[in-house]
Amino acid sequence: MRRFYLPTLLLMLLGLASGQTSQSYINAELQRLIQAGGQNYANVLLKQAPDQALCSIHRNKLPAEVLGPFIEEQRKSIKYPADGKLLGDWKQGEPIFNTLARGNCFSCHVGSPLNIGGNVGPSLEKYGQRGTSEAIQKYTYEVIYNTWAYFPCTVMYRFGHGGLLKPEEITHVVAYLLDPASDFNTKPALKR
Amino acid sequence: MGRFWRLVGAAVLALFSLVVLAQEEDDPVKEAEKQKKQLLEQSGGILPSDLYVEQGEQLFKTKRGPKNASLEACDFGRGPGKLEGVVGRLPRYFFDTRKVEDLDSRIRSCMIRLQGFQPQEIKRSDVVSIAFYIASLSNEQPVAVRPLMPQEKKLYQLGEQLFYLRAGPRDMGCATCHVSYVGKRAGVLPYSDILKDKRAASHWPAFRYSNDQAWTMADRIRACYSNLSMPAPDFYSEPIIALTLFMNVQASGAQMDLPGFIR
Structure with a gap:
């Protein structure tokens, strides 16, 4: 006992x-x-x-x-990539954002020029308008890594926390959203 | 048998000529009505779900299994052989099996007890067809599921707990979508409102015209898990019956539309 x-x-x-x-x-x-x-x-x-x-x-x-x-x-619980760079390669972020079995981001968010977005989450249309300051990079990275740090118990997957995406992969999605050259910001979003 | 194959032929033809979801309506109920009307016009009044009903009726009335018996003596809660309106009163507790059973698991129990089948011999497709047949005899009847027996009350409570449970790498939970994001879309269909919209649970089993599949509520629940990469509970298992009981109680008072016809 x-x-x-x-x-x-x-x-x-x-x-x-x-x-x-x-x-x-x-x-x-x-x-x-x-x-x-x-x-x-x-x-x-x-x-x-x-x-x-x-x-x-x-x-x-x-x-x-x-x-x-x-x-x-x-x-x-939030971990950052080894090199500390949060803005990755938008071209590698694109398939993650737009693939059902990977990020599946488009299912809930409007903004992708490749897929019609859903409206469970807020629209991310022309997300890059926010600029690429360190603060916005960090916020975007952290919301993707562990959204419950900002929106407790929300439906969005905690991609980093749940092991669904590696930190480097999250930086690519951050770039897809923020890089001014990204198709996400240069091409029109598909909507219903 | 001849009539059956004529029905098959007509429905296959109708499906092939079905216009592929052109100009979709925004309201899924209206869209399904439109699709149903089109299909009926093209097939001369036969829906694919009619085939399942027909097949299910044959399976139900034919003497089968080691005991060479039909299912006509099966008691779905209103007495042996009484089928009208039973779908709206399930799940409920049965004294013979000492279990709360839903439509699927009750069919399976009768196949085991009356026909002498071994559980592993029972084909899922047979259960679905029989479910469609029984459902066709509950059309336009009310949903009236009230947990009264202690076993029903207990399972209802567990179903409610399971409905709000979150788990897995994607933090999956039924309520996360079907309470918090009701009416919003992730993909094509808006999330149904399990708690407030009585129509949500009152049209199962249903034929899905988008992928030509016949589903019972068990298939629907399992798809919710699979869509979020979660292992689904086994067919005929208690988690499925508990969730169905919870949802059907919410749907009580609704008039059933059976077999359902949905996207």
């Missing part, structure tokens, strides 16, 4: 120190239900991360007292 008690207490203290008592969403009954869906299904769902649990508990609307520490945690 004592052997289990000490590590548990330490973990709880660690949780408190980081400002997040890691609440779990999946109780024993829900776990049993999920397991009935099959091995592959259960493997993914039962690996729910603490931040995903928070979004589930609060049904995607985090209360004020959770919001601060949550955003803090998300910000900490």
Whole structure:
């Protein structure tokens, strides 16, 4: 009994120190239900991360007292490319933005000259009008790497955080959006 | 059998001549109505879903399986052989299997119990056809799913929890799209409003004219997971039944449009 008690207490203290008592969403009954869906299904769902649990508990609307520490945690997860350059090669960003199985950005955002955009996310039409300042590069990179650092629990994938895109690939998407020479900024966006 | 193949012929011809989604309507319901009308005109009044219904009726009434029995004694909740309106009352608890079952899993249970099939022998396409047949007898009936039994109440609650659960590398969760982004488009169709629009769940099983597929609610749920690169729950499994129960309760009061005809 004592052997289990000490590590548990330490973990709880660690949780408190980081400002997040890691609440779990999946109780024993829900776990049993999920397991009935099959091995592959259960493997993914039962690996729910603490931040995903928070979004589930609060049904995607985090209360004020959770919001601060949550955003803090998300910000900490952001990693940058080794060379520190955030503006990559727009030509390599184009297929990422426009491919369903990669970035799939066009499905939710208007702006691409290659695909008709959706309206789940805000329009990114002529995103490059914002200029290429360090601040806008950093903001764009970070929103793609981990959008929950800016928009907690939103539907957009956390591309870097989830391992869907490497930091270098994200810099290419940043360039596709920001580079004045990019087709994204020189050609008209396709709309419904 | 002769009539069946004439129907097949007519529907195949109609599908080939179907104008490829030219000048799409903005409202998907209106667009589906337009497509349905076109298809009916071209085929002389036969829809592809009629074929599934016909096929399902044959499978339902023919003596099959090791026990050489038909499914006519299957109880879908209103008594053995009573099929009218049953789709709108599922999922519900059944005393014989001691499980809450939806349309698909109830058909499967009857194929096992009445016909003596082994679970692994049951063809998915047979279950879908039978589901279409039973659905055709629930057309224009109301959805009336109210969890009353403790097992139903429990599964409803778990279905609701599962609906809001987020997981996986893409943080997938049903509510993220079907509550937060209702009416918005990622791709061709706007997200349906599971909580407030009773039509969302009241037209399954449905024929999808865009890809010529017959889907039950189970196929629809599994596609939601697959579209976000998540492994889907197994057919006939409890997560599917729990989500269906949750959604059908939201749809209670709707008049069913069965089999559905959608993009």
